[in-house]
Amino acid sequence: QVQLVESGGGLVQAGGSLRLSCAASGRTFSSYAMGWFRQAPGKEREFVAAISRSGDSTYYATSVKGRFTISRDNAKNTVYLQMNSLKPEDTAVYYCTTRPIGSISVRPDEYDYWGQGTQVTVSS
DSSP: OOEEEEEOOEEEETTOOEEEEEEEESSOGGGSOEEEEEEOTTSOOEEEEEEOSSSSOEEEOTTTTTTEEEEEETTTTEEEEEEOSOOGGGOEEEEEEEOSSSSOOOOGGGOOEEOOOEEEEEEO
């Protein structure tokens, strides 16, 4: 049983920072790519960032590139999303996800397990 548990969300002012964490269990963490998606009220879930199984390859949505950094610690079975220079439009529920192969994807249907989500709210 694969489990993904996100933490680190909260309320922050515009321009501030947050770091999200996602602890994974039930799968050989270092064998699989990981991703972060987000969903704002009334909008579809959208890709934010992804990282390959080794961490040597990352990819970002245009809207967050240069502000967000995805990383992973395979020894701790944890993936992180460092979010800097936050904007009100970053407000959403952020989801951690994993896919059954080691390479990156931006498509949510290519990921097979999802966390419960963590709320990020950025005030103006």
